[in-house]
Amino acid sequence: MKVTVVGAGAVGATTADNIARKQIVDEVVLLDIKQGVAEGKAMDLMQTASLEGFDTKIIGSTNDYAKTAKSDVVVITSGLPRKPGMTREELIGINAGIVKGVVTQILTHSPKAILLIVSNPMDTMTYLALQVAQSMGVNKKRVIGMGGALDSSRFRYYLSQAMGVSQGDLHANVIGGHGDTTMIPLTRLATWNGIPASRFISKEALAKVAADTMVGGATLTGLLGTSAWYAPGIASCSMVEAIIRDEKRIVPASVSLNGEYGQKDICLGVPVVLGRNGWEKIVNYRLNKEEQAAFAKSADAVRNMNNVLSTLSI
Ligand SMILES: NC(=O)c1ccc[n+]([C@@H]2O[C@H](COP(=O)([O-])OP(=O)(O)OC[C@H]3O[C@@H](n4cnc5c(N)ncnc54)[C@H](O)[C@@H]3O)[C@@H](O)[C@H]2O)c1
Numbered sequence: 358m359k360v361t362v363v364g365a366g367a368v369g370a371t372t373a374d375n376i377a378r379k380q381i382v383d384e385v386v387l388l389d390i391k392q393g394v395a396e397g398k399a400m401d402l403m404q405t406a407s408l409e410g411f412d413t414k415i416i417g418s419t420n421d422y423a424k425t426a427k428s429d430v431v432v433i434t435s436g437l438p439r440k441p442g443m444t445r446e447e448l449i450g451i452n453a454g455i456v457k458g459v460v461t462q463i464l465t466h467s468p469k470a471i472l473l474i475v476s477n478p479m480d481t482m483t484y485l486a487l488q489v490a491q492s493m494g495v496n497k498k499r500v501i502g503m504g505g506a507l508d509s510s511r512f513r514y515y516l517s518q519a520m521g522v523s524q525g526d527l528h529a530n531v532i533g534g535h536g537d538t539t540m541i542p543l544t545r546l547a548t549w550n551g552i553p554a555s556r557f558i559s560k561e562a563l564a565k566v567a568a569d570t571m572v573g574g575a576t577l578t579g580l581l582g583t584s585a586w587y588a589p590g591i592a593s594c595s596m597v598e599a600i601i602r603d604e605k606r607i608v609p610a611s612v613s614l615n616g617e618y619g620q621k622d623i624c625l626g627v628p629v630v631l632g633r634n635g636w637e638k639i640v641n642y643r644l645n646k647e648e649q650a651a652f653a654k655s656a657d658a659v660r661n662m663n664n665v666l667s668t669l670s671i
Pocket residue numbers: 363364365366367368369388389390391394434435436437438439448452455458459474475476477479503504507535583584585586589
């Protein structure tokens with residue numbers, strides 16, 4: 358099995374590192390447009406193999422897509438990250454052209470690949486990738502956006518801090534858009550090993566956990582001067598693992614909706630079952646009225662961003 362990671366920057370290299378250490382596939386190709394960077398990071402990572410105890414082969418490539426041929430899964434992280442004070446949406450002008458070009462090249466060499474889109478603004482980049490992929494005959498179930506997996510891990514982090522319990526005992530998911538104002542941490546459904554979290558902390562504390570989760574990426578960008586990579590890297594890796602190992606895990610991810618959750622012609626975060634065929638099924642959380650309204654509002658904002666695509670010369 359073979360995975361390609363496009364973009365050998367912070368998130369791409371961290372994703373490749375995790376995939377190699379977990380020995381999910383035989384071969385990882387790391388591709389970047391910057392001369393020598395992917396080869397350098399691949400060599401650096403390969404020099405951790407005897408220390409980490411893995412046999413995964415990691416190959417670097419400066420924009421040579423022939424090396425990515427016949428990949429089973431391709432993670433697309435190429436593009437600019439935001440700086441403090443920016444929104445993810447402000448990246449659309451530069452990242453749309455990058456994502457469109459990369460998806461075209463990747464599918465030319467790996468027509469059967471499952472695409473995992475990470476570049477921001479992620480829901481719109483997933484929608485764009487889907488349009489390109491469908492024009493090349495790819496099934497919609499092979500195009501998946503990574504956002505909810507990361508946002509949910511941040512939700513569990515903030516919840517564990519507020520409750521003083523282990524993150525591993527928490528089930529808490531985020532749906533909707535991967536944006537500071539569009540994500541929806543589902544506090545009503547958050548549980549501590551099956552028991553509603555609302556039984557253990559106040560309504561106000563739970564609302565603060567949700568608010569902190571929504572700006573989790575912005576908080577890190579403010580601290581780091583660029584956006585985060587450790588949690589995004591392992592979140593991407595965990596989705597690759599679920600696909601390659603056909604785990605049938607439920608993961609919130611941005612996928613093409615056709616009436617589910619009341620939306621059409623959009624890619625937005627919903628719980629999906631991940632397996633060897635990509636996103637295999639959308640799970641219905643049975644949202645209440647308030648949650649459904651938040652989801653519709655989130656969809657409106659993402660749709661406005663999708664409409665910007667037609668104004669760009671890409
Ligand atoms: N969806 C998420 O949850 C999530 C999480 C973190 C970051 N991101 C996004 O991921 C992207 C990457 O973030 P990062 O921190 O790794 O940035 P980075 O700047 O460290 O790395 C980006 C890499 O992409 C490369 N690149 C640019 N154009 C390319 C092209 N045409 N072909 C191949 N490579 C190209 C650059 O040379 C660079 O090495 C950003 O858009 C960021 O906003 C998304």
